[in-house]
Amino acid sequence: MFLSVFDLFKVGIGPSSSHTVGPMIAAGNFLENLDKAGKLPDVSSLQVSLFGSLALTGKGHATDRALLLGLSGYEPATIDPEIIDDCIDAIRRKRELVLLGRKAIAFDESRDVLFEMGKLLPHHSNGMEFTASNAAGELISRQIFYSVGGGFVVSEQELGSNYPAAEQLPVPYPFDNAEELLAICKAHKLRIADLMLANEAALQPKKNIFAGLDHIHKVMEACIDRGCVQTGILPGGLKVERRARKLHEDLQKGMEKQLRDPAIIMDWINLWALAVNEENAAGGRVVTAPTNGAAGILPSVLRYFDRFYNQKGKEGIRTFLLTAAAIGSLYKKNASISGAEVGCQGEVGVACSMAAGGLAAALGGTNEQVENAAEIGMEHNLGLTCDPVGGLVQVPCIERNAMGAIKAVDAARLALRGDGRHMVSLDKVIETMRQTGRDMQEKYKETSKGGLAVNMVEC
Known part of the structure; x- marks a missing residue:
């Protein structure tokens, strides 16, 4: 598998690539998947559960803030760090998220962002579970992502043994060691x-x-x-x-x-x-x-x-x-x-x-x-x-x-x-x-x- 120089070097925000950048990307990926499936307009409530290291050190690494930004449609490479505090303050004050900047839902952090202390998901210490439900309380989507370091994010499906291997990029000089x-x-x-x-x-x-x-x-x-x-x-x-x-x-x-x-x-x-x-x-x-x-x-x-x-x-x-x-x-x-x-x-x-x-x-x-x-x-x-x-x-x-x-x-x-x-x-x-x-x-x-x-x- 060829890893590009732009895979290793990413422009983002602090303080952590695995606890800030990764969760921000994962939150965006979850909503983009819902949007592609035509389900985003049906979302009435959303909950995120954090596991392992994300739960234990997430507060200090601004994981909670990163999730709010990612769910709001911001990306690590392009967000202006100067607007972050105002954006987070507005979400917490109004208790409202505008998903991908388009779909407004009620959102209470104390209820909807859960730090599952002492619990681990199977594939990596940095695990996140996203769930979305409609107005009737019916589950629309549930997805698990892992932030595996350096801002890299993979889904549970991608880490599963039955998931197809990633396509090899056609480079002239592939090397593995x-x-x-x-x-x-x-x-x-x-x-x-x-x-x-x-x-x-x-x-x-x-x-x-x-x-x-x-x-x-x-x-x-x-x-x-x-x-x-x-x-x-x-x-x-x-x-x-x-x-x-x-x-x-x-x-x-x-x-x-x-x-x-x-x-x-x-x-x-x-x-x-x-x-x-x-x-x-x-x-x-x-x-x-x-x-x-x-x-x-x-x-x-x-x-x-x-x-x-x-x-x-x-x-x-x-x-x-x-x-x-x-x-x-x-x-x-x-x-x-x-x-x-x-x-x-x-x-x-x-x-x-x-x-x-x-x-x-x-x-x-x-x-x-x-x-x-x-x-x-x-x-x-x-x-x-x-x-x-x-x-x-x-x-x-x-x-x-x-x-x-x-x-x-x-x-x-x-x-x-x-x-x-x-x-x-x-x-x-x-x-x-x-x-x-x-x-x-x-x-x-x-x-x-x-x-x-x-x-x-x-x-």
């Missing part, structure tokens, strides 16, 4: 980015691909810039104060001093990562890369490359993004990018691996060095838990992105100092990550039932 990817590149004398571009070009014109990549980069840059000037307390009750603006001001003031500090670049990388994830925590516009919880790693490493090394302009940036997407697709296919499924190694760990590989490629590394960089990026994130305090994507998530970005740069530099030969292959580390996630206790997988989430007060 890193070994195949390297072998195909070697046989056809291609860089990983060239292979990805050729596959993308089989699906749409190159001008559209380049425009899409440039748009992703533009949104990443805008997110960093906005995060560097915002102040205040992040929402949610933890009273976490934004730090990026002060750090940015301090760095701008101390330019002469920075010339004497060889490690100062780390402060800039930290700044850019913090800026993005503070924006994410505030519900701002970010690029899911490959998740929102890890959205700061790729933009900060990409800006590091662009500011200090890039001599090829847009070509260098596109090489970075295409290569990173190829690596991300390997994790999506063979393991997971869901914190609720494998812990934060599936989010920050994968983003670190993607950024390391993308940076190595953009700096002129061989395919083997790129694979080595990506492997190093994950190898030293294995076992990373997902234990958000208060169910909010703030502590330890914001700082964790800064640490992941620094690790990614170091992984790329280590790989570029070698010749691509190494002990552990990327495929082996991906499989190890999958096994580690399977063995990890549920309380360490985005449930806020273990780790820092329960020990912070005692520390």
